[in-house]
Amino acid sequence: MSESKKTREACCSKLKLFLASLAFVYFSKAFGGAYMKSSITQIERRFDIPSSLIGFIDGSFEMGNLLVIAFVSYFGAKLHRPRLIGIGCVVMAAGCYLMVLPHFFQGPYKYETSMSHSASVNSTETVLPCLSNHSVTDADAPDVSAIKACEKAAGSSMWILVFLGNMLRGIGETPIMPLGVSYLDDFSREENTPFYLACIHTVGILGPMFGFMLGSFLAKIYVDIGSVDLDSITITHKDSRWVGAWWLGFIVTGTVILMSSIPFWFLPKSLPKQGKEESQSKSTELSTMAEQENFLPEETQEPEEKPVTFKELAKDFIPSLRRLFKNSIFSLMVLTYLVVVNGFIGMITFKPKFMEQTFGQSASKAIFLIGILNLPAVALGIITGGFVLKKFKLGVIGAARVSITASVGAFCMLAIQIFIQCDNAEVAGLTVSYQGASQVSYNPQTLLSQCNMGCSCSMKHWDPVCAYNGMTYASPCLAGCQTSTGTGKEMVFHNCTCISEMNTPHSNMSAVLGQCPRKSDCESKFKIYMALSVLGSFISACGGTPGYIVLLRSIQPDLKSLALGMQTLIVRTLGGIPPPIYFGALIDRTCLKWGTKQCGGRGACRLYDANAFRYRETSPWLVIYQKHVYFKHLKRMFIF
Template identity: 70%
Template sequence: MSVEKKMAQEPCCSKLKMFLAAMCFVYFAKAFQGGYMKSSITQIERRFDIPSSLIGFIDGSFEIGNLLVIAFVSYFGAKLHRPRLIGAGCLIMAMGSFITAAPHFFQGLYKYETTVSHFSASNGTESILPCLTNGSLAQDEIPTVEIQAECEKAASSSLWLYVFLGNMLRGVGETPVMPLGLSYLDDFSREENTALYMALIQTVGIMGPMFGFMLGSFCAKLYVDIGAVDLDTISINHKDSRWVGAWWLGFLLTGGVMLLAGIPFWFLPKSLPKQGETESEKKFNEGEQDCFIPDNNKHSNAPDKPAPVTMAALAKDFLPSLKKLFSNQIYLLLVCTAFVQVNGFIGMITFKPKFMEQIYGQSASKAIFFIGIMNLPAVALGIVTGGFIMKKFKLNVLGATKICIGTSLLAFFTMLIQYFLQCDNTQVPGLTLSYQGVPQVSYQQNTLISPCNMGCSCSLKHWDPICASNGLTYASPCLAGCQSSTGDGKNMVFHNCTCVGDSPFPYANMSAVLGQCPRKSDCDYMFKVYMAVTVIGAFLSACGATPGYIILLRSINPELKSLALGIYTLIVRTLGGIPPPVYFGAFIDRTCLKWGTKQCGGRGACRIYDSGAFRNAFLGLIYGLYSLSYILWGVVYIRLSHREKKLALKNQLKAPEQDGNGVSAGNGNASSAIVKCGENADQETTI
C-alpha cells in the first residue's frame, strides 16, 4: 500500500494528532511558567532582599526537583501509562506555581529603604533640611528597638523558602513531559515525521517564554502591593532599583494555565497504532520485533498473551539497562556537550535582564519586554528552520551534527561582538567617579564622603538616588549636600545642593530630583545594536535545536529511548541547570558597588554594579563555557564519522550475501524477519 493511501486512511483528528496538540499546549504552559520565573528573578531578589547567588540557588531548585525523580520516571514511566503520568505532572506543576506565589499573602507591606521620609513636606512647601548638621540622621546607622523587632518578624527573612519549594515542585512535575512525551510520539509516528513534529512542539513551546516574559514585563510595572497602598505616596517608580513589581500575580495565572494543559492527557490511551500502519502490518511488525519466524506448525505452544510485567521485574532490569546505556560512548559525549552548553545558556538567560539593566540603563520591565518580544520569536523561527532543513534534505546523523556545530559557531561570533557594545558606568560621585569629576571606581563606602557633605552627618548605608542638574546621580540627597526640599512623593525637588555647586560639570542650578539620571544618548544607540546582534545570535543558535534532538534519538538503542532521554535530562539539568545561576550570581555579586540595607541593618540586594566588571564576569563565563562545548562537539563529530564509515562498510559486505542466499519466495516473510532482527542486532552492537 502506498504512503498516499495510508495518509488518506488516517483520520484528521487521530489520537496521535490529539496527543501532538496536547504536547504542544503543555510545552507552551511549562515554558510559560519557566519564562515568567526567569523574568521575575530581579523582582524576587529585591522583595526578599537577597544576593544574586542566593536567587540563583532558588532558580536552580527547579532542576533539583527534576533530579529527585527523573531517573525513575523515565525508566518505569516508559512501561506504564505515559499520558496519565504527564497529566499528573501538570497537576504538580500547577501546585508549585501556587505555592511560589503564597509568600505574598503572608508578608507585610513592602517597605523600601529611603531617607526621604525624614524630610518630606506635607503641604508642598519648603521642608526640613536634608543635610542635617546636628547628626540626627546618623541614627539610621543603628536600628531602633522597634525597627529591630519589626525586622525579626519580617516575612521576607524566611519566606523565600516557599519560592524555593514551589519552584522545586515545578521541576518534579515537569519530569515526565519531555522523556515520556517525546518517546511516545517517536514510537507511534513515522520516522520521517518525527523531526517535524518535534520542531512543531518546540516552536509552540518557545511561544511560552515569549508570553511569560511579556507577562513578567507587565507585572514588573505594577507595584507589589497594588490595591493595598496609595500609589501616590510611593516616592519611587518602576525604573528605580528599589522598585518591586507584582511578581506574585503572574504565578497565579501560570498555575491556572498549567491546570488546563494537563486535562487532555487523562483521556489518551496507553499506546497507539504506528502512524499509517494497517492492522495486518501492525501484527507482523510486532512479530518482527520479537524476531518471530513463521512456522508451518500452527499448533504452537507459545502463549496467546504475554506475561504481565511486574514492578519487581522492571527494577531488576534497571541496572543492566543503565549499564548498556552508559557503554554508548557517543551518548556520553552528547550528554557532556549538552550540559556544558546548558551551563552557559542558563547563566546567560537568568541574568540577562539584569545585564541589560546595569550595562545599558534599561528598566527591569523594559529589559524583560525586549527579551520576550524580540529574542524569543527569533528562537522560534530558528527551531522551525532547523526542523525544515532536516526534513527537506533528509539529513542523516552526520549531517545533523554539521548543522549543530555550524550554527552554534556562528551564534558564538555574535556573542563575541557583544563584548564591544558597551556603555560607560552610571556617574555616581563617590562610587564611579570622584566628586571632582575624575573617573574612578570605588568599592569602599567612605569615598561617598566629601568636603561638600562632610558636615551633614549622612548615612552611608542607604541608597536613595537623586538626579542633579549637572547630570550626576548622587547616592542620597544628604550626600549631595542638599539644604532644602519642596513637594512630596515622586514630585519632591531638592534645592541648594552644595556638592552640585562644587562639581566641575556645568549646571543650571543647584537642584535635584528623585531617581537616577538617564544614560547618555549614545548608550541608547548601543543598546539598539546590542538587541539586533542578540536577535541574530538567538536565531542561529536555535537552528541547531531540532538536529540536536535527532542526533540524540538516532544514537541510542530504541529499547532504551525513554531511559536515555530521562538520564540525558537528569544530567543536563543537574549539572547544567543547578550550578550556573549560583556561580554566575556569585561572580556578579563581586562587582556590586552599593548594597541595599534591610530594615534591621543587614545587607540586602545590590543597587548598582560596576558595569565594566559586570560585563567581564558575565560574558567571560559564557565565552569559556561555549568554547569548551565546541571542543566536545569536534570529538562527537569524529566519533560519528568513524561509526558511519563502519556501518557503510558492513552494509557493503552484507549485500552480496543477501542477494545470493537462495531463499524461496514462499519464505519471504520469514527471511525479512531474520534480516530485520539481524540489522537490529548489528545496530545494538555498533552503538
C-alpha cells in the same frame, strides 16, 4: 464507512490529539518557566537577597528534576505515559500556587529610603535633607536579638516557600519531555519525527514569549497593588528598589498549566505505529473472519498480556544503564550538552539584570525585549532547523554538521557582543568622584566628601537623586541638598552643595528623585547589542532540532526513554543547578552599592560595576571552552 477505515481515523486522530496536547504542555511549562526567569529581579528585591541566593532559588527547579527523573524516565516508559504527563502538570500547577503564598503572609513592601517622601506632606512644609539624617554607625545599630525579632515579623525567610514551589515545579515537569518525546517517536513515522519535534518546540517557544511579556507587564505594576495608596509611592518602575506584582503571574501560569493536563487523562497507553494501521486493520479483519468460520485454531490465539511487576522492572534497571553509557555517541552528546547548557543557563538567568545595569534599561523593558525579539528568533531558528533536515533528507552526519555550524556561528555573535558596552552610570563617590573624575570604588567611605561632611549622612541608604549637571547622588543628603519643595514623586531638592564641586559651571544646584539617564550614545550601542543578540539566538536555535535528532538516532529503541531521562538528569544536575549560583556569586562581587534591609543588614544590590559585570556575565573563556569541546567531540563521532 468500513471498520478498518474507522480504525485508521481513530488511531490518526489520537496521535494528532497527543501531538496537540504535548505542544500545549510544552507551551504551558515554558510559559511558567520563562515567567519565573523574568521575575528573578523582582523576587530578589522583594526578599532583599543577593544574586547568589536568588540563583539558588532558581536552581531549585533542577533540583526537583534531579529527585525523580531517573525513575520516571525508566519506569514511566513501561507505564501509562500520557497519564503520568497529566499528573506532572497537576504537580507543576501546585508548585506555582505555593510560590504565591509569601505575598499574602508578608506585610506590605517597604522600600529603602533615607527620609520620608510622603505625598501627604503639605507642599508648604520644607524638608531639610542635609539635617534630617544621622550617621548609622556600629554603635547605633540595633542588637542582634532586635534584628532577629524584626526579621521574623517582616517574614524575611518567606523566600523558602518560593524555593519549595519552584522545586515542586521541577518535579512535575519531569515526565513531560522524556515520556512525551518517546511516545511520539514510538508511534509516528520515522521521517515525520523531526518535523513533529520542530512543531512542538516551535509552539513551546511561544510560552517564553508570553511568559516574558507577562513578566514585563507585571513588572510595571506595584507589588502591593490594591492595598496601598499609589500616590504615596515615590519610586517608579525604573528604580532599582521597585518591586512589581510578581505574585500575580504565578496564579496565571499555574492555571494555564493545570488546564494543559486535561487531555492526557483520555489518551491510551499505546497506539499503532503510524503507517501500519492499515495492515493491522486488515490482519484484524482476517482474524475476525477466521474466528467466525472456526479457521483459527485455539492454540494460535494471542495469550493475554500479563501485568509487569515493579520488581521485574527494577531488575533490568542497572543493566540498562550499563548498556546506555557504553554507547560512546550518547556519552559524548551528553558531555556536549552539559558544557553548553552550563554557560547558557547562567547567562540567561541574569540577562535582564545585565541589560539593566550595562545599558541603563528598566527591568520591564529588558524583559519585554527578550520576549518579543530574542524568543521569536529562537522559534524561527528551531523550525528552520527541522525544515532543513526534512527538505534535504539529512541523516545523522548531516544533522551533526548543521548543529556544529550553528554552534560556531552563535559563538561568533556572542564574541562580538562582548565589545559592545556603555560606560558606568555616573554616581558620585562610586563610579565618579564628586569632582567628576572617573573612578570605581567599592569602599563606602568615598560617598563622603567635603561638600557633605557636615550633613551627618547615612552611607547605607540608597535613595538616588539626579542633579541638573547629569550626575547621580546616592541620596539627597549626600548631595548636600539644604531644602526641598513638592511632594511624592514631584519632590525637588535645592541648594545642593555637592553640585558646585563639579568642574563644569552650573547655576542650577537642584536635584530630582531617581537616577539620571545614561548618555545618548548608550542607546545606539544597545540597539547594536540587541541586533547581534537576536541574530545569535536564531543561529543557535537552528542547531537545536538537528542536535536532538543525533541524540535520538544514536540509541537503541528500548533505551530511548531512559536515555532522554538520563541526559536531562545529568545536564540539569551539573548544567542547571550550579550556574545560577556561581554566576550570581560572581555578579555579587561586582556590586558597588548594597541596599539596606528594613531591619538593618545587607539587602539586594542597587548598583553594579557594569564593566566587571559584563565579563562575569558573558564568561567568554567558558563559552570558548564549551564550543571547543562541542566541536572536538562531534568531529570524533562523525567524520566532518
